[in-house]
Amino acid sequence: MHRAHTAFSLALSPMAHKNFATWLLNSSSSQKLVKATAAAAVRTYNSAAAEPFANGSTATYVEEMYNSWLRDPSSVHTSWDAYFRSNTYMSPPNLAPVQANTMPLSAFNFGGAASAAPDSKTIDDHLAVQAIIRSYQSRGHLASDLDPLGILTREKTVCKDGLARRANEDVLRQHSGFLFGEQDMERQFKLPSTTFIGGDEASLPLKEILNRLENVYCNKIGVEFMFINSLEQCNWIRKRFETPGVLSFTPEEKRLILARLTRATGFEAFLAKKYSSEKRFGLEGCEIMIPALKEIIDVSTELGVESVIMGMPHRGRLNTLANVCRKPLNQIFTQFAGLEAADDGSGDVKYHLGTYIERLNRVTNKNIRLAVVANPSHLEAVDPVVQGKTRAEQFYRGDQEGKKVMSILIHGDAAYCGQGVVYETMHLSDLPDYTTHGTIHVVANNQIGFTTDPRFSRSSPYCTDVARVVNAPIFHVNADDPEAVMHVCKVAAEWRATFHKDCVIDLVGYRRNGHNEIDEPMFTQPLMYQKIRKHKNCLDLYADKLIAEGTVTGEEVKSVAAKYENICEEAFALAKTETHVKYKDWLDSPWSGFFEGKDPLKVAPTGIKEETLIHIGNRFSSPPPNAAEFVIHKGLMRVLAARKAMVDDKMADWALGEAMAFGSLLKEGIHVRLSGQDVERGTFSHRHHVLHHQLVDKATYNALQHMYPDQAPYSVSNSSLSEYAVLGFEHGYSMTNPNALVLWEAQFGDFSNTAQSIIDQFISSGQSKWVRQSGLVMLLPHGMEGMGPEHSSCRVERFLLMSSDDPDYFPPESDEFAIRQLHDINWIVANCTTPANLFHILRRQVALPFRKPLILCTPKSLLRHPEAKSPFSEMSEGSEFLRIIPDRGPAAENPSSVKKVVFCTGRVYYDLTKARAEKQLEKDIAIVRVEQISPFPFDLVKEQANLYKNAELVWTQEEHKNQGCWSYVQPRFLTALNHSRDVSQSDEQSTFSNTTTTTDNTNTNQASNIDTDTDSDSEQKSKPWLSRMFASNNKIENDNDNDATTTVNAIGHKHFDLKNARHDFNRPAGIAAAPGVRIAKTGRKISYVGRACSASTATGSKAQHIRELNALLNDAMST
């Protein structure tokens, strides 16, 4: 912008304006140009949306003169000479270096004496040619021949200069009026430094200039790049497309393209033949995408890339796995056979599965790793995940510039422009802590989205316009021209390797079939499909071309196709011998070595040495080592001093508890990465991990990066204001290496709902669908504090609804109860009330022998609550995470006389204890905190219920009744309470009753249960759940009193033998252990105390909040 700005300031100043006009000798056309330029200058000056041509021409013009003047001061008018001599003109930083093919105007023979000044017409004509060149560069793509079906293609028309061209007013705008006559066609024109069409020539006949421009910019490639702010980058692109001969290929290269295209086409044809009624989302109409991806990978490998991570939707996915990744074909074909899986998990449809392959690239003879990340139906959701995974791989390899690891994202045209996450992801592309140093985006643009035409699916001219916001060049290319496509791919790979920035390849093709293979496209796109039916496929077109030019023979073409078909047939035969599919074959992020040799039920201790706590505490509370020079804000000095005082007292608040967890993991070599909006300071100003020098810009200090000399790296980074992309990114980051703690923090918990598909499709279900684990932590500030309808609840109920533990199933009790539950569940949901528990649960993420996502409700005002502190003793060796924090006061000393037990979770605990103290009810009411909500601590709830055997049990929560944990905990309390009656442990010390199958006498209030003794477990489990349900005699009874119901296992009662407990522990996913029949009974129950149901996530006003909270506390404390 600096460049344009300089030029416009000059054009606008009265003096400069005069000089400018004088120099143009007042010719009428020149005056028009002056006016137009000045007007454009005003527009541009006033508006950030610069019009590229107008500012460009002025700037180019001044720049041209400046370049001429540099070489020969006499080549410009004396007024310009004076101006440049005065040093007023600043050469912009990105001014193009003087090109080899430029020469001063003065040195140019315009037909007169060499030394004579050019006349005004000559200058005007040169300016017009420059303007036309620039028009083609800026807008030639608008007239390029991109559509293989020709529906949108503009035919060439013969213009007044006698040349046939596609470029019309859209491209040339006002300059179409400047077009020359036929008599000018042989005139020689000097080429400006901003074009490369001349090759080594400094000038060309006008006809040649125009034809070359038309050929470069309005043919099968449409290059969109002139919006890029860097002149260097613009010139780089111009050179790659304008230099004569760039599109020539050797016969070997052509044969390689043909062979690859044959495979891509043959693969779809083979699937169509063998599985004609199966959905495969074939690539027909855009098969060139396969050779295109291979070309990108070949060139990138040649330039140093060793690992490519890809994200892509359904279209052509199987083809990519087969022909780009070279996943064994038999594994792919097995997916069509509907076989049972040999391993755990629910699986996914074949066109969603991921893969990871290491292989030799035969073209470059280098080893390469290719990963295609498993993705859900939700289009584009995988984009940020791929970016996060790529970033992590770069990080672990020390690849700071992205030279070794790169990502490729493949998009559908409708999804690329329609889905907001694309924009959010592209905005991460240049952020220091999120960049992957350039992604190549490939749009498989079949000019349709399901049944919707582009004119109804986007308001932008191209589906790729979103990329303009990050200055990514966009290469549109006709997918029926394989050589044009390969050229574009080569340029894209070189662009990435040179500038490490995103770029886009828009492969404009068509879709030969319906959306999937069983869809009828003629319903909705009749005319388009009439054309498609008549259109030859790309392979045939290209083969014809190569045969015609003599590069290959018809026999060769046939034999290449036949050879590939044979390969497919052999793999097909092999696939038939398979009896099972293995999900593990489709894992995109294998963690080799992580699981091996580990006891899957052993969790490492999370308590640490007190001296480590003190060391971390001291470091964390100290100013930078060079404190004398590093000026810290006074408020922060106070924060540090308060931290120091706490450390001296061996106490930790929330920020310290978190820092202790991070610091100790870093010490143990575990990389910690915390990301999210404003996380460096913390939304509530409690964290302050990055201290800013008050006088020096960008001078910062991060104590956690300086805990120990050999510690692992710590990264904390404020993110862009996105939840969807950033959460997806961190999820992807967490997939790469299990030995890391990756955390994403929402500004307020409820904002996580804009990332819902990352939560639903990846975090909650990733392991089940794709056998992929992640230990990602979501920190969700949560708490009803009268702040208005939003900013309060993190909607914990939504996470709980997706927790996979069975409400009606009390797992076998043993020492391994907690770890088995963790192993079985899809994720952990917790709400900790003490810094020590926060410390332990964070460390437990890494101490576990497997990885589970952790959804953590975190406090807001509680961050500073004087009671929400923990002594070091609760974090030191021997201490551990407490799933439940029992009452430790007078109530616990005499439990049998306690009248009421209030179970709760989160910050309401502190309100409850205060209210209880005010009412002096410490002996009568016990308050029990459920810190780990899911998996539900059945065993500990049972223990508490048994402890307070005469007490009424209530659950209270700060959220409304239809929100918070109530719906989740209620049935689980029932299961725990019902089960609590069989703890007499009579003669069954080593056996366990499955759910509610025995009667007991510990609580006389409880009625007996029904024990439906049916088939053996193993028999039952072998039947599909539906037939089991109907086979059972159990029927559902509901007396509308849920509080007094219990559940009987429809599978049957069966006792659990601890030795065989693992059998149940490995219960097939999706098959409920206890589908459940509800039998009414009286007995201990859990009642709800708290706010009524509400449509809003919080109370609207502070006053209402206080009123409701008081009512809640009153109810909870009534005995």
Ligand SMILES: Cc1ncc(C[n+]2csc(CCOP(=O)(O)OP(=O)(O)O)c2C)c(N)n1
């Ligand atoms: C987020 C989301 N919304 C809707 C859909 C349903 N859907 C599946 S494919 C499709 C059309 C996609 O068109 P395009 O991106 O052009 O890809 P193509 O199928 O044409 O290759 C739609 C709407 C989806 N999968 N994901």
Ligand SMILES: [Mg+2]
């Ligand atoms: Mg499409």
